[in-house]
Amino acid sequence: xxxxxxxxxxxxxxxxxxxxxxxxxxxxxxxxxxxxxxxxxxxxxxxxxxxxxxxxxxxxxxxxxxxxxxxxxxxxxxxxxxxxxxxxxxxxxxxxxxxxxxxxxxxxxxxxxxxxxxxxxxxxxxxxx
Amino acid sequence: xxxxxxxxxxxxxxxxxxxxxxxxxxxxxxxxxxxxxxxxxxxxxxxxxxxxxxxxxxxxxxxxxxxxxxxxxxxxxxxxxxxxxxxxxxxxxxxxxxxxxxxxxxxxxxxxxxxxxxxxxxxxxxxxxxxxxxxxxxxxxxxxxxxxxxxxxxxxxxxxxxxxxxxxxxx
Numbered sequence: 001x002x003x004x005x006x007x008x009x010x011x012x013x014x015x016x017x018x019x020x021x022x023x024x025x026x027x028x029x030x031x032x033x034x035x036x037x038x039x040x041x042x043x044x045x046x047x048x049x050x051x052x053x054x055x056x057x058x059x060x061x062x063x064x065x066x067x068x069x070x071x072x073x074x075x076x077x078x079x080x081x082x083x084x085x086x087x088x089x090x091x092x093x094x095x096x097x098x099x100x101x102x103x104x105x106x107x108x109x110x111x112x113x114x115x116x117x118x119x120x121x122x123x124x125x126x127x128x129x
Numbered sequence: 130x131x132x133x134x135x136x137x138x139x140x141x142x143x144x145x146x147x148x149x150x151x152x153x154x155x156x157x158x159x160x161x162x163x164x165x166x167x168x169x170x171x172x173x174x175x176x177x178x179x180x181x182x183x184x185x186x187x188x189x190x191x192x193x194x195x196x197x198x199x200x201x202x203x204x205x206x207x208x209x210x211x212x213x214x215x216x217x218x219x220x221x222x223x224x225x226x227x228x229x230x231x232x233x234x235x236x237x238x239x240x241x242x243x244x245x246x247x248x249x250x251x252x253x254x255x256x257x258x259x260x261x262x263x264x265x266x267x268x269x270x271x272x273x274x275x276x277x278x279x280x281x282x283x284x285x286x287x288x289x290x291x292x293x294x295x296x297x298x299x300x
Contacts, residue, residue, distance in 0.1 A: 058235075058273060060219065067156055068160070070160065070163060071163060071166035071169070071171065072166065074166065074169065074171045075166075075169035075171055075207065087217065087220075088214055088235075090214070090215055090217075091213050091214070091215065092213070093211075093212075093214070094211075094212065094213070094214040095160070095209055095210070096210045096211075096212070096235070097207055097208065097209050098207075098208050098271050099196055099197070099206075100184075100196065100197040100208050100251070101195065101196055101197075102195055102255055103194040103195075105261070108261055111259065112261065113261040114260050114261065114262040115272070116208075116263070116269070116270070116272065117272070117273065118233070118235065118271040118273055121214070121219070123214070
C-alpha cells in the first residue's frame with residue numbers, strides 16, 4: 001500500500017506514468033508552468049509557430065556573457081538570455097530547470113519514481129574558456 | 130577557495146578561471162547557494178527546506194500525476210540544478226526501453242553534497258525511504274516527457290514530425 005505524502009494526499013496507482021498521460025497546453029505561461037510542452041508526439045503544433053519551435057526543441061541559453069539577475073531573473077531566463085548556438089561541450093557548467101513529478105511506474109508500482117521534465121538549460125561556462 | 134575545489138570529481142575543478150575574478154566568483158557562489166524564491170516559485174532542491182514543499186496535481190482532484198508545489202500555492206515550482214553537463218541528447222530524440230517511447234535527455238554531474246541533499250529532500254517531500262530516479266553513477270538525467278515512437282504499429286501512420294515542420298517552416 002503506498003504511503004501517504006504530506007498534506008493528507010495519497011499517491012495511489014491512479015497517478016499514471018507521464019508517458020501515458022496527455023495534458024493539453026494552450027499558452028506560453030502554461031507551458032513554462034508545467035513543463036509539459038516537450039512531447040515528441042504532439043500533433044497540435046503544426047498551426048502554431050511558437051509551439052512548433054518549442055515542443056520539439058529544448059531551449060538552451062547562453063549564460064556565459066550575460067548574467068542571470070538573481071533571484072527574480074530565474075523565471076524569466078527564456079526572455080532575457082540569448083540562445084546557445086552549437087553543441088554543448090562535455091563538462092560544461094550548466095543550470096538546468098525542470099519540473100519535478102512523482103508517479104508509480106507499471107514496472108515498479110511499489111516504488112515511487114521521480115521524473116525530471118526538463119524545461120530549459122543555461123550554459124554558464126564551457127571548458128575551452 | 131580550496132574548500133570549493135574539493136576533490137577531483139567536483140565539476141568546479143575544471144573551471145579554475147571562474148575562481149580568479151572575485152566578481153565572477155561571487156556570482157557563482159550566489160547561483161550555487163540559491164535556495165528558493167517563493168514569489169516566482171523557483172526552488173533548488175539541494176538547498177531548500179523540504180517541509181516548505183508539497184507534491185500534488187496541478188488541478189485539485191484530477192488524476193494527473195503530481196508536481197512539486199510550494200505549500201498554499203497553485204503554481205508548480207520550477208526546480209533548478211547546478212552541475213557539469215554530460216551526455217547531451219537534446220537535439221535528437223532517443224528511444225528508451227524497448228523502443229516504445231522517444232525522449233530527449235541531458236545528464237548533469239552535480240556537486241557531491243548537493244546530490245545527497247537533493248535525494249534526501251525528495252524523500253522527505255514524498256515521505257518515502259527510497260525513490261527511483263534516472264541516475265547513472267553520480268549523473269542525474271533530465272528528460273522531456275516521453276512520447277510514443279509508433280514503433281511496431283504498422284496499421285498506424287508514422288508521421289515524420291521534423292520533416293513536416295521543416296516543410297512548413299520553409300513555406
